[in-house]
Amino acid sequence: MKYLGIEPQKPKIAVFDFTGCEGCQLQLLNKEETLADFLSAVEIVCFREASSLCSDDYDIAIVEGAVSRNDEVKRLEKIRETAKVVVALGSCACFGGVNRLKNEFDLKAANKEVYGKDPKETINVRPVKDIIPVDIEIPGCPVSKAEVESLICHVVWDSPFQLPVYPVCVECKQRFTTCLFDIGQMCLGPITRAGCNAPCPAGGIGCWGCRGPAVEPNYKSFFAIVKEKGFSDIELKERLNFFGAFGEVNVS
Amino acid sequence: MLFKTIKKQDFFDVFLPDTQCIGPKKVGTNTNGKPIYQFLPFSSFDEIDLDYDTTEYSAKTYFLPYKETLSSFSFKDNDWTQEIKYRTRPRVIIGLHPCDINGLIKLDKVFEKTLFPNPYYITRRQNTFVVGIDCKEPCDGGFCSSVGANTVTHGFDLFLTDIGDRYFVKIGSDRAFNALQKIKTSEITKKDNEIYLQIRNKFEGSFEKTVHVENLPNLLDIEFESDVWRKWGEKCLSCGACAMVCPTCYCYGVTEHISMDFNKSDKIKQLYSCNLNDFAQVAGGHNFRPEPATRLKYRYYHQHRGFVESFGQPMCVGCNRCGRVCLAGINPTDVISDLQREQKR
Amino acid sequence: MKININVDVHHLTRVEGHGNIKIQVKDGEIKEARWDIVETPRFFEVMFKNKHYTTIGILAARICGICSISHCLCSIRATENAFKVTIPETAAKLRLLAKHGETLQSHLLHVLFLAAPDFFNEPSVLPLIEKKPEVIAIAARLKGLSNRLCDTVAGRTTHPVAFQVGGVTMVPQKRHLLGLRDELKRSLDDLQIVADLFSSFTLPNFIRETEFVSLKGEKEYPFIGGSLISSDGVEQKEQDYRPMTNEYVDKNNTSKWSKLSRESYAVGALARFNNNAQLIHPKAAEVAAKLGLKPVCHNPFMNNVAQLVECVHVVHEAIRLIDELVESDPGETMAKVTPKAGEGVGAVEAPRGILFHHYKYDKTGRILKANCVVPTTQNNANIHHDMKSLVNKFGLTKEMTDEKLELLCSMLVRSYDPCISCSVH
Amino acid sequence: MKKIMQSYDIRHETDMVEPLDFNRRSRLKDVDRCFKAEITNVIRLTDMEKLFQIRMVNDKDWERFTFLPGQFVMLELPGYGEIPISFSSSPSIRSTIELCIRKAGKVTQALHKAKRGAIVGLRGPFGTYFPMEPMKGNNILLIAGGLGLAPLRAPISFVIENRADFKEVHILYGAKDPSQLLFDYQYEEWHRIDDINLEVIVEQPDKSWIGPVGLITKLLDDIQITPDETYAIVCGPPIMFKFVCKRLSEMGVPMQRMFVSLERRMHCGVGKCCRCNIGSTYTCLDGPVFDFWTVMNLKEAI
């Protein structure tokens, strides 16, 4: 497509992984019906999980995973210097993800428990934006490939990228899921940003808030509802903390 | 209007073989042990339950789908062509209650009978054979009788009332008349009429909760700055669930999506809700309704004032689906009576 | 001329996670030949502590983005064993079906996207999009199918949403299952083409006597639960995984190592096949025969072939499962769960090999202590020793160059399909 | 068995392959088909605004495309989106239309990059218009703030073309600073036209600015009007027209003789998506042109 006389960009993309399960990177190789087009729309210059080549000449750095060791901080700083646009891919990169749960424990004791007398280097988990400025965030555990594709389209045509502002409930309703609160379970859908197509409520486990807060969520009312439905503060906190996406929201 | 009676068993022979059928299916049980129903496609009549009380979702999605491609553009040499497709596959919906059919009639007003008729809606509506059925008793919190939506005289092809072993049938279209030629029907007897009226009277007498909507257009203007909105607005999660399940809420947003090979783009309509944060936000970031309270108020304002102004009746059909779905416990009866109480004070 | 070789691979590519290869041959003598995991450790075993049993499957899935279904199922199984819960039959079938989807998806990803480029002498699949579009089309088709299978049954390919302690929470619609069945049937032709393609590749002829550990199939080729077996004759019950795995910490590695009868052992598709070949689907056995895979095979490069054979097996099995599922009434899919104090172990054959989760619960259903032993942890020591032996066999010839040896060693590591972020869970 | 129902296809009803004539009710079914139009010229006005001259690709589409000052089109940029834009040119020029567009977001940004020759889509014209005919024989005040000059250019052209029909004509225009003044190349021409009073004011002057400084209401201080014989058209941000109209009211101009143009988010242009509702009035159907009395009575309009 060459349209409006605008030349499409063929952005050079590099993918980097930090602490995480690499599931988000895997999504980049998913959605086979468009995979070939996706891969030819961009020039992937560095993608360790899929390719042996790597170059330091890239426009967009897609960063997956959280930071949990000092050498990762340095790697990130170098990426920021090179890339024009840094994209945080997935909940680990955006918020710290499940890795954040580690921060609740004493790292020395944890190390001893897992590695005995040969402790390994580790620091408290931090999201990418704590270390370097991030231009675009695509949250999700894992991210949705559709959103990644949309990002690429926006980059190629150089137009602004936007996540949905509304909460998961909208998408949940649009796929005819029975609200989990109706069947006695908890769900963070009303305060979580949509865009995932609400798989978790449909699967029966409720939303765990992996995509972080929607725009201006009504915490106060939501927390009151959760309590009224008979869930404890502990259960609520556990959910909010699970992906580390709700930061320091106060539940009471 | 033509009336007939049909044996229940015979009735089921009319449908299924060649058309997609949709009806109230049980999908689960809620915490109070009550069954949850949804309008879903079915392939045999044992899958549906026409004695259902209410469905979780309205049937509007079969007329106004949550997502729909309005048109597609294919690009070539700096130029493009536009392609528009409408759904034309016929479909039968069985078991709509009067509120749902009244909802359709209101949507007809917006999408068929205005300055700019909407072809997407019209094709879906024309291609759907609507079989309605009377409710046995008022559903939880339903206030259809207060907005005049508990009976229906048009907008359907067939309308059934359960009179024991038979259905009392209203025939609303010629295609329905033709469809009934295939099975054995009986003319209405005086006895049938009596039973029918008896059942209807009993039903109409069984409504408890009523709201008064007649004065709302005026009241809503007067109470524009009322604290009532703040009170309910504080609870509202701005989740849009109410609009999604509502049989008449129709507002939407349009976005365009370029395909990954950059040769095509789709213009996609997605039902939206006026309760969602950016509903009235314009370029540059200004939001005309920044607080949940202002958005919630607008939903009532549109349903009970704007719609009345345009069409002489409220948009709400009193099914209380929004009230049931709302986690924050916001329901029209409470909000409206709150407003009216405010007025009296 | 004296042989001097230096290979130093920092962050090996086309594997999941970060690992390094270091080989130094000086004057024809191996000074160093190492495979080390340097991935940042993640401390999941600590994160599990104090978590409620209802959240455990969701957290466990996040150990690995590729075999999330296995981790989730394994953790749920450990919990069910601890609470002594038996899941309904339909639930078990659906879980196995999802498991097959994952096996297919993971194996295909590895064989076609990560390993295959080596055989075409390409750095990645990207150039193949233009050079071998027919192969890529098949790869995309097959992978798409496996993803759809997982999506339909598990709710999502990566990080499933339909599995909970006690059973499954989502039953796929019949028409979706039937659609998948047709697709699965069609995919067999595609798999045949891939098998033919593989028969045209020459795999390095490298043999190192190895002990193989896997689940022991009783009546079926094993994937979820059962007893453990090693090709050296060791047998254990599921809950006695510790004497089977014997994890220990190596100071150079953030992943642990393990051993059994020898200095190391191997798990994975090859191990499963070696230990259970008699149970594999006859059609898969045909493919195995055609590609020259016979138990007990000690060539680690043949793991790719074993994966392909398993792909054929799981497609046939998935078709059979779907047939059974659509014919019967689903009935109840969740068993009643009452938390109890106690311990439980789950063993599941993840695509890359046997996986264990072991939890100790308090009476409220919160975890007191957790331990996970993952496939790549078990393979790492074996890769390390394989590499030494590989360098010994091929590395000390005059024709060998740094590049050639680097490729050979990288291919060795890749053939194990290591999942490194998993191994530093 | 015979089918219960025949499938219904709206396209069989009338020939739907051509874009509809939005001003004729009989053809209003295919509301999403757009006229194809070509950008023939792009004129840079300021850093943020450009003027696009647009021509129909098919000549016969002109016959069906007539608009009135104050109406708007839905401008479709396939792949990017569709936006409402007011006509900024004279309705009587039957060869090109002009749209003055500010770079504001996704669609407008793309448009600003577009080159001459690009093909866009037009749906419309939609909406209400300034009642130019009834205004004839009166004094007329044309007041714009900022981008408001864009929609005001259509009535200005009308007035200029029919100068004899109006009594006194004042064009008052205010902007933040001189760099943001639109159509400055036309002021000279407007000045020279017989008996039009053009006044331009800025809030923040630069060194070369010699005109008046301040808010637009200041310009009204120097104007003498006979309220009963005066109409006003006021375009600009809500805050601006609110003050101007209040001032005019004080001067005695009836509120029903002041016209303003409102802006809301619009996704359809035809009264369906509800995004433009004010209270519950559709800006796209009942607006964008409203008299000030109506605006005052619309909840949340300003």
Ligand SMILES: Cc1cc2nc3c(=O)[nH]c(=O)nc-3n(C[C@H](O)[C@H](O)[C@H](O)COP(=O)(O)OP(=O)(O)OC[C@H]3O[C@@H](n4cnc5c(N)ncnc54)[C@H](O)[C@@H]3O)c2cc1C
């Ligand atoms: C009747 C009318 C006439 C207008 N005339 C002009 C004009 O002559 N010149 C000019 O520069 N601008 C005009 N605008 C404003 C113009 O429509 C917006 O600036 C434009 O929609 C921004 O779109 P975007 O995609 O660039 O911005 P984004 O913020 O990316 O907008 C995204 C979407 O929001 C909608 N939207 C956002 N803001 C507005 C808005 N203010 N009004 C309507 N829809 C909006 C659009 O439909 C668009 O699809 C007019 C608006 C209206 C309602």
Ligand code: SF4
């Ligand atoms: S299940 Fe969750 S996301 Fe869905 S409607 Fe209920 S609260 Fe919202």
Ligand code: SF4
């Ligand atoms: S439903 Fe919630 S937890 Fe699940 S993917 Fe969406 S945002 Fe994440």
Ligand code: SF4
């Ligand atoms: S009224 Fe209830 S359902 Fe509607 S948006 Fe508010 S919280 Fe959601």
